[in-house]
Amino acid sequence: MKKLRLNLKVIIMKNEYKELLVGRYYVEHVDSVAKAAEEICDEESVGTWTDLRTTEGRPHVAKLRAEVLDTKVFKDYEGYQSGEVTIGFQTETFDMEAGITSILSMLAGNLFGLGALRNIRWLDVDFPRSIAEYFPGPKFGIEGVRKIIGTDKGEFPNRPHIGTIVKPKMGLTAQEWADVAYDAAIGGVDFIKDDENLGSQPFCPIGDRTVKVLEKLDQAKEETGRTVIHAVNVTAKHNVMWERIEEALDNGAKCLMIDVILTGFQELADMARDPGIKVPIHVHRTMHAAFTRSPVHGISMLPIAKIVRMAGGDQLHIGSYGQGKMDTDINLELKLKDALLNPMYEFKQAFPTASGGLYPAKIPNLVKHGGNNVIIQAGGGIHGHPDGTQKGAMAMRQALDATLKKITLEEYAKNHVELAKSLEKWGN
């Protein structure tokens, strides 16, 4: 697969020296919040734990020091102080040929391990244009994805999308997987994705799965007139991933999926920039909770969402607005939605995806918070329907229709048996 090389020289000349890349952190420091800020600046730019006699006074080095832009003290505890610090990193210190790795080595590098910081959590980031312009942003974005699927028109133009993850996660043969996908498509989903741990195991090789699913989705389209796309999970080690991308695309894949924490963000940026990839990229985030879940330490999903959009993810999992099977924080999820939808240079909007323990009764609340720009995904909530996948998908669509028509699910279920059975099984 041919990759585009950026003309770095041109971009660096446009880069204004004083533009800062801004990181915001929650800190707990054994001494003070002010010291935390200074220590982060030293460790992540031109200093270390002590003064440096030989090189310290050199002006071309000193001007690269990160700057403390703001500090806030929250509370003094026995033995530590908590607060928030805002740090400005000089854009000149980034090695942009190295890509996102260089950004992360500073904004999310050694600082997490500094001993005097009991806890530190990276809360937010703002990229100056000079950094953002190294990245492609989503190739399709919400608008592009809607055009492919056809939901820019219809009874409810630009409505939320319904998606499914074929379950069980693993074990089905490619044909069995495709048959389940067909049932879901006939039932009314817009989008079907591989589960994060389905790659190209011998029982369901990626090429075979791609072809068989495509055949069944083509058949569903002939029967219903509706386009449904399948996101093929290409996540793998570098060379294998690019082989799988090629294999999936050669077999007609209409969407690719990447687990971005596992592969690294730069792989996503390289995919989005690759002119040979002419399909949307669905971004799953498995393993994120290892560092996003603690409220005091690690990395919030907010910087991750901004990086994913900048790198070119068309769709990203952001949580399910305070419900579902995964740990959830509605206030954060609303910010994540904004990060994907609000203006960010010329980047297209990325589609917020809600997933994990969802079923029809969850839809009104998802639409209330997510509006039209939400992909509502259900695995168990579709394939676990008492009458199987097709009826499960119908129940999801009925719940969405009811919500858009402003009718309660209870009321709608009186004339929609699929929805009624789902409410009966999982409650309303």
Ligand code: CAP
């Ligand atoms: C959902 C899912 C997703 C989770 C991940 C799963 O399936 O496919 O991976 O949503 O969480 O395997 O659990 P169900 P998040 O619908 O059967 O729960 O979206 O928060 O990253």
Ligand code: MG
């Ligand atoms: Mg999954």
